[in-house]
Amino acid sequence: xxxxxxxxxxxxxxxxxxxxxxxxxxxxxxxxxxxxxxxxxxxxxxxxxxxxxxxxxxxxxxxxxxxxxxxxxxxxxxxxxxxxxxxxxxxxxxxxxxxxxxxxxxxxxxxxxxxxxxxxxxxxxxxxxxxxxxxxxxxxxxxxxxxxxxxxxxxxxxxxxxxxxxxxxxxxxxxxxxxxxxxxxxxxxxxxxxxxxxxxxxxxxxxxxxxxxxxxxxxxxxxxxxxxxxxxxxxxx
Amino acid sequence: xxxxxxxxxxxxxxxxxxxxxxxxxxxxxxxxxxxxxxxxxxxxxxxxxxxxxxxxxxxxxxxxxxxxxxxxxxxxxxxxxxxxxxxxxxxxxxxxxxxxxxxxxxxxxxxxxxxxxxxxxxxxxxxx
Numbered sequence: 001x002x003x004x005x006x007x008x009x010x011x012x013x014x015x016x017x018x019x020x021x022x023x024x025x026x027x028x029x030x031x032x033x034x035x036x037x038x039x040x041x042x043x044x045x046x047x048x049x050x051x052x053x054x055x056x057x058x059x060x061x062x063x064x065x066x067x068x069x070x071x072x073x074x075x076x077x078x079x080x081x082x083x084x085x086x087x088x089x090x091x092x093x094x095x096x097x098x099x100x101x102x103x104x105x106x107x108x109x110x111x112x113x114x115x116x117x118x119x120x121x122x123x124x125x126x127x128x129x130x131x132x133x134x135x136x137x138x139x140x141x142x143x144x145x146x147x148x149x150x151x152x153x154x155x156x157x158x159x160x161x162x163x164x165x166x167x168x169x170x171x172x173x174x175x176x177x178x179x180x181x182x183x184x185x186x187x188x189x190x191x192x193x194x195x196x197x198x199x200x201x202x203x204x205x206x207x208x209x210x211x212x213x214x215x216x217x218x219x220x221x222x223x224x225x226x227x228x229x230x231x232x233x234x235x236x237x
Numbered sequence: 238x239x240x241x242x243x244x245x246x247x248x249x250x251x252x253x254x255x256x257x258x259x260x261x262x263x264x265x266x267x268x269x270x271x272x273x274x275x276x277x278x279x280x281x282x283x284x285x286x287x288x289x290x291x292x293x294x295x296x297x298x299x300x301x302x303x304x305x306x307x308x309x310x311x312x313x314x315x316x317x318x319x320x321x322x323x324x325x326x327x328x329x330x331x332x333x334x335x336x337x338x339x340x341x342x343x344x345x346x347x348x349x350x351x352x353x354x355x356x357x358x359x360x361x362x363x364x365x
Contacts, residue, residue, distance in 0.1 A: 022304060044299065045303055049303060049306040049307055052303070052307050053307055073300065073304050074304040076294075077301035077302065078246075078249045078266040079249055081267060081269070082245045082248045082266055082270050082273050083270075083291040083292075083294045085277060086288060087295070088274055101341070104342065105341045108337050108338060109334045109338025110334070117326045118326075120322065121322040121323065121326040124321055125322065127319075130319055137327060137330075138330070138331070140264065141302075141305060143262070143263060143267065146262065147262075160306070161323065163302055164306075164327055165327050166302065168328055168331045169335060170299075172335065176332060180339070182336075187342040190339070190342050191338035191342065194338045195330075195331045196331060196335075198301075198302060202295075202298035202299035206296075212295075219267070220270060223263055227263065
């Protein structure tokens with residue numbers, strides 16, 4: 001038993017461990033979502049995270065050790081974000097036509113996202129540093145980390161809250177838009193990108209390319225708007 | 238595939254350089270996305286191969302969020318203590334942000350489409 005434990009902890013030091021575990025858990029998440037008939041609550045990212053965290057905790061492997069391999073997969077987030085230019089380019093005509101709606105949607109959506117999260121956390125008695133960490137939660141991870149640092153939050157906590165928002169947004173998107181009667185793919189995509197950045201965008205891309213393009217565009221605009229406005233707002237508080 | 242990956246990395250690297258030099262409050266990959274978009278507009282598109290590999294990268298976009306999400310391990314004690322304000326804050330604010338953003342965008346777009354139709358009608362003098 002100890003020899004298996006030793007083997008596991010030695011193997012965990014090798015980057016192949018983090019990569020393999022991540023791919024395996026994600027594949028399992030996708031399989032589980034298919035088994036549930038595409039049920040939004042069976043989100044592959046959520047399932048993968050829960051499975052990996054439980055596994056690491058049980059085996060006594062630290063996050064930093066996991067990240068030796070996990071970091072290699074995380075690295076690909078950069079080039080994949082750049083590739084969002086492709087669906088945006090394919091939809092430039094629609095985007096140009098809808099410029100006013102996009103600007104208004106992003107301004108309202110990003111302000112509501114930030115103000116409501118801060119308000120709810122504050123009313124429910126969260127301490128000041130936690131409230132500051134939740135403020136940029138709908139912005140894409142690297143930008144949100146920068147904002148969190150600037151306004152006095154905990155960047156690594158912000159990263160976790162950002163990912164969680166993304167998962168929540170991906171889960172809510174379909175049923176919520178049906179319920180409030182938003183049928184335009186442009187509006188669905190834009191709002192999903194505003195509230196749940198890349199994870200929501202991945203979900204939109206899998207349903208409709210135009211929605212994916214508007215979501216990708218909203219990631220950049222929400223990031224810019226929040227990064228410029230939030231530090232001023234936080235300074236006033 | 239390799240060329241596409243190199244082009245994406247090149248845009249990201251250029252984005253990082255621009256971010257460092259200018260202090261624009263955006264991340265390197267987002268500036269890289271804007272650069273690639275500009276390049277596509279100037280060139281009038283990309284090769285089929287580039288589009289294909291780019292699209293297949295995007296197919297795995299959500300996978301790349303798994304490792305940073307596992308970082309939740311670092312914050313389990315804090316999350317246990319503050320789970321209610323955090324979870325409620327995230328769920329409610331995500332829902333109201335999505336609803337408000339989508340409704341604003343959809344109503345403005347519908348107004349615009351209606352006014353374009355009206356303008357078309359008045360320009361041609363026909364009644365729809």
